[in-house]
Amino acid sequence: MRLNPKVEQGLVKAGLQxxxxxxxxxxxSIIVFILRKGLPVLDFSFLTKNPVDMGRGxxxxxxxIGTLVLTLVAVLxxxxxxVGTAIFLxxxxxxxxxxxxxxxxxxxLAGIPSIIFGLFGFILFVTKLGFGWSVLSGGLTxxxxxxxxxxxxxEEAIKSVPAAYRQVSxxxxxxxxxxxTRVVLPAALPGIVTGIIxxxxxxxxxxxxxxxxxxxxxxxxxxxxxxxxxxxxHFYILAREGIxxxxxxxTAAILVISVxxxxxxxxxxxxxxxxxxx
Amino acid sequence: xxxxxxxxxxxxxFGSLQTLRRIDLDVLSNEILGVIGPARSGKSTFLGALxxxxxxxRGSRTEGTIEIKGKNIxxxxxxxxxxxxxxxxxxxxxxxxxxxxFENVAFGTRLSGKKNGARLVELVQECLVxxxxxxxxxxxxxxxxxxxxxxxxxxxCIARVLALRPDFILLDExxxxxDPISTAKIEDSLxxxxxxxxxxxxxxxxxxxxxxxxxxxxxxxxxxIEVGPTDKIFTAPNDQRTDDYVRGRFG
Numbered sequence: 001m002r003l004n005p006k007v008e009q010g011l012v013k014a015g016l017q018x019x020x021x022x023x024x025x026x027x028x029s030i031i032v033f034i035l036r037k038g039l040p041v042l043d044f045s046f047l048t049k050n051p052v053d054m055g056r057g058x059x060x061x062x063x064x065i066g067t068l069v070l071t072l073v074a075v076l077x078x079x080x081x082x083v084g085t086a087i088f089l090x091x092x093x094x095x096x097x098x099x100x101x102x103x104x105x106x107x108x109l110a111g112i113p114s115i116i117f118g119l120f121g122f123i124l125f126v127t128k129l130g131f132g133w134s135v136l137s138g139g140l141t142x143x144x145x146x147x148x149x150x151x152x153x154x155e156e157a158i159k160s161v162p163a164a165y166r167q168v169s170x171x172x173x174x175x176x177x178x179x180x181t182r183v184v185l186p187a188a189l190p191g192i193v194t195g196i197i198x199x200x201x202x203x204x205x206x207x208x209x210x211x212x213x214x215x216x217x218x219x220x221x222x223x224x225x226x227x228x229x230x231x232x233x234h235f236y237i238l239a240r241e242g243i244x245x246x247x248x249x250x251t252a253a254i255l256v257i258s259v260x261x262x263x264x265x266x267x268x269x270x271x272x273x274x275x276x277x278x
Numbered sequence: 279x280x281x282x283x284x285x286x287x288x289x290x291x292f293g294s295l296q297t298l299r300r301i302d303l304d305v306l307s308n309e310i311l312g313v314i315g316p317a318r319s320g321k322s323t324f325l326g327a328l329x330x331x332x333x334x335x336r337g338s339r340t341e342g343t344i345e346i347k348g349k350n351i352x353x354x355x356x357x358x359x360x361x362x363x364x365x366x367x368x369x370x371x372x373x374x375x376x377x378x379x380f381e382n383v384a385f386g387t388r389l390s391g392k393k394n395g396a397r398l399v400e401l402v403q404e405c406l407v408x409x410x411x412x413x414x415x416x417x418x419x420x421x422x423x424x425x426x427x428x429x430x431x432x433x434x435c436i437a438r439v440l441a442l443r444p445d446f447i448l449l450d451e452x453x454x455x456x457d458p459i460s461t462a463k464i465e466d467s468l469x470x471x472x473x474x475x476x477x478x479x480x481x482x483x484x485x486x487x488x489x490x491x492x493x494x495x496x497x498x499x500x501x502x503i504e505v506g507p508t509d510k511i512f513t514a515p516n517d518q519r520t521d522d523y524v525r526g527r528f529g
Contacts, residue, residue, distance in 0.1 A: 094336055164373040168435075171331060172386040172442060173363035182389075187376060 031256060038253025041246050047254070051218050055234060056244045060251050062220040066135075066228035067258075069221055070214055071203040073139025074146060079196055081143075082150030086192075089151075090158045091180055103155075110148035117145045118212035126213055133227040138214025145209055146199035153198070157191025158184055190270050197266050201259055207232045231255045279306040282446070282476045283328065288342035290320075290327055290500075292335065297323045299500045300342065305446075310468060310477040312491025312508060314484050316528065320500040321480045325448050328478070329365035330358050346445075363390070366439030370451040372431035374423035379415050382423045382434055386442040405437040409467050429460025436467060447471065449479045453486065465490050484524055488512050496520045 003011070045059055052058030089099050121141030131137040161184050169179040185192075207230075215227035216237060229237075231251050238248035283305035290298035298320045305311050313321045326332040328344060330351065343350040351361055363386060374382050381388075383402040402419070406412040411433045415426070423434055432452060439447055449468075453461040468477060468490055481487050487494050488508060495505035496515075504517050515521045522528055 162373075164369070164371065165375060167331070167334070167369065168373045168375060169385075170334060171329065171362055171367040171369075172389065172438065173359045174389050175359050178389055182385075183375060 034249065034252045034256055037246075037249035038251075038256075041250030042253060046250055050220065051234070054241075054243050055218070055238050055247055060231065060234060060247075060254065062218060063229050063231045063234040063251070064254065064258075066214070066221055067204055067230040067232070069135050069224075070138050070142060070210065070228065070230055071200055073135060073224065074142035074203050075196065075200060077140065077143035078147045078150050078199065082147050082195075083154045083192060085151045086154035086158055087180055087184075090155055091176065091184065103152075106148040106151045109144075110152065113208075114145055114206055115208035115212075117141055118209035120144070121209060121213040132225065133213065133215030133217070134225045135214060135221050135228050136224040138210050138228070138230075139224070141209050141213040142203045142206060145206070146202055149199050149202070150192075150195050153195025154188070154192045157188040157195070160191065161187040190274060193266060193270055197263060200262060204230075204255065204259055204262075205232050206230075207236045211236070231258075279309065281305070282307040282346070284343075284345040286343045286345070288327065288344055289340065290323055290332065291337075291339045291341075293337035297500050298327065301502045303495060303502055303505060305476060305478060306493070307476055308472055308474075309492040310472055310479055310490055311505075312487030312494040313478060313480040313497060314482075314487050314494060314523070315497035316523065317482075318499075319497040321497045322450055323500075324497065325367070325450050325478065325480050328446070328448060329362045329367055331362070331367065333358065359389075363442045364444050365446040365448055366442045366444035368432070368435050368439055368447065368449045368452045370454045372428060372435045372455075374426065374431050374434055376422070376424060378420045379423045379426070379434065380419040383438050383441050385438060401441055402437075405440040406434075408440055408471065409433040409437040410463060411437060427460075429456050429463065432456060432460065432464060433467065436464070440471075445476065447475050447477045449477065449481075451480055451482050454482060461486070484512075484526075496523060498523070 002008075047059055047064065048061050049059035050062045051060060085102070089102060093099055118141060121137055121144070125131045125137035125140050126133060131140075165183050165187060166179055169183040170176075174182065210230050211233050214230065214233075216229045216233055217227035218229055219226075221228040231254060235248050235251040235255065238244050238251065281304045283303075285301050285303040285305075288298060288301045289296060301324065313324065315321045323332060327340065328351075332338045332340075340352055343352065345351070346364075349356075375385060377385075380402055383405055384398055387398060387401060403412060403416075406415065411430060414430060415434075423431065426434060432455075436447075436452075453464055456464070465486065468479070471477060472492075479487070479491060491508045493505060494508045494511040496503045496511065496517075496519075498519060504511070504515060504520055506515070511520060512524050515524065
């Protein structure tokens with residue numbers, strides 16, 4: 001029996017609304033929960049002081065810096081390699097068995113649990129290459145972890161640039177590289193940046209891969225060979241060892257807020273960029 | 279009139295599919311050569327062979343030669359980017375790049391990295407004037423080219439090609455998506471441009487060839503059936519198939 005189209009339309013709409021509302025509610029309640037537990041702990045000195053007594057007292061300054069530096073190293077390494085690979089796969093080679101294998105490999109890597117990357121990074125960077133527990137080892141490991149995501153999102157973004165743009169660019173006498181830098185990349189940038197933001201989010205929130213490779217030293221990192229603790233690792237240790245739940249929630253709140261700020265900032269910059277190019 | 283492009287025994291293949299069959303054709307300086315023929319007759323492939331845009335398609339292969347000023351453009355030492363600047367191309371669908379009107383016209387010049395600011399502004403103005411677009415856009419050169427109408431976009435694409443200072447202009451069904459008024463404007467531009475450029479106009483619209491072309495070439499199944507003065511092609515062609523096509527009996 002067919003439902004009356006109007007009734008069907010109403011039911012479908014109501015169903016979809018419920019799903020959307022449930023999703024938003026769950027997300028919001030997580031954020032509200034963390035902020036309610038975390039915000040009361042926060043004051044200016046929580047941001048500017050280093051942890052004292054394993055994190056029972058003091059602030060989380062060194063872990064904020066640790067997070068920033070580690071993420072920065074990871075993105076600075078992974079973004080050029082990832083975008084470069086995507087450009088090669090889409091613009092510099094025909095689709096063939098090799099490109100399909102590379103793509104399949106990237107998809108598989110993207111699905112590997114981060115703790116495996118941590119173990120790999122520990123064996124390769126920390127012990128074999130002798131970088132020790134350090135910002136460098138952690139950054140490289142995170143870079144490996146986010147590389148597949150950056151490759152695949154960049155590739156999709158580049159592929160979605162109309163073929164006609166490439167044709168026009170070539171017909172006006174551009175070399176392939178000029179076509180890539182002046183036409184394809186500007187048009188694909190919003191998609192590429194979205195992929196990088198996702199990766200930054202993953203890096204900031206990562207614990208398993210980082211704890212094995214960057215260690216968990218509480219002091220401020222002084223070079224890329226210093227061991228360093230990120231906010232996520234700090235939160236994990238505070239909560240897991242029962243050192244200080246309130247400081248753990250404070251750290252969590254800062255984590256959530258910084259991811260929020262990064263997203264807002266990037267969207268703002270992208271908006272300006274898009275306006276300039278269209 | 280002197281020969282500007284000499285096509286000799288030129289064949290083209292996409293993989294195992296032969297798309298042009300031993301074409302022999304001279305393009306004369308400062309003429310408008312109309313190229314007509316039904317769909318899949320090879321006329322667009324012919325155009326793409328002249329500026330080597332066909333190279334970009336996977337499995338593209340050629341035999342024979344195309345000489346411009348005595349130099350085969352398929353020689354290995356040819357700079358293809360430079361070649362494409364000398365044979366500016368206008369496509370069937372106008373494709374403005376997602377940037378301002380000014381930057382669209384300046385695009386090719388910026389690629390070669392020559393012109394300084396003041397001369398570039400002059401050049402852009404000159405090209406927009408020659409395509410009679412200047413009066414319509416002079417107050418909004420820095421706005422997005424995507425906001426222009428279809429006809430304006432196509433004239434912008436022609437201006438963008440003129441800014442390359444090419445020797446040839448290749449047009450691939452440039453009016454197929456345009457209304458009669460926009461089409462008339464573009465045909466007027468072509469007649470004016472003939473003084474300075476050699477123009478090859480591929481068109482689905484035989485009447486358009488009759489209106490603007492000095493000579494017309496008729497392609498069928500990858501073969502050049504015949505080429506001659508437009509009047510002759512349309513009134514007393516040598517080949518029965520040409521006659522059938524221009525009279526609208528097939529195609």
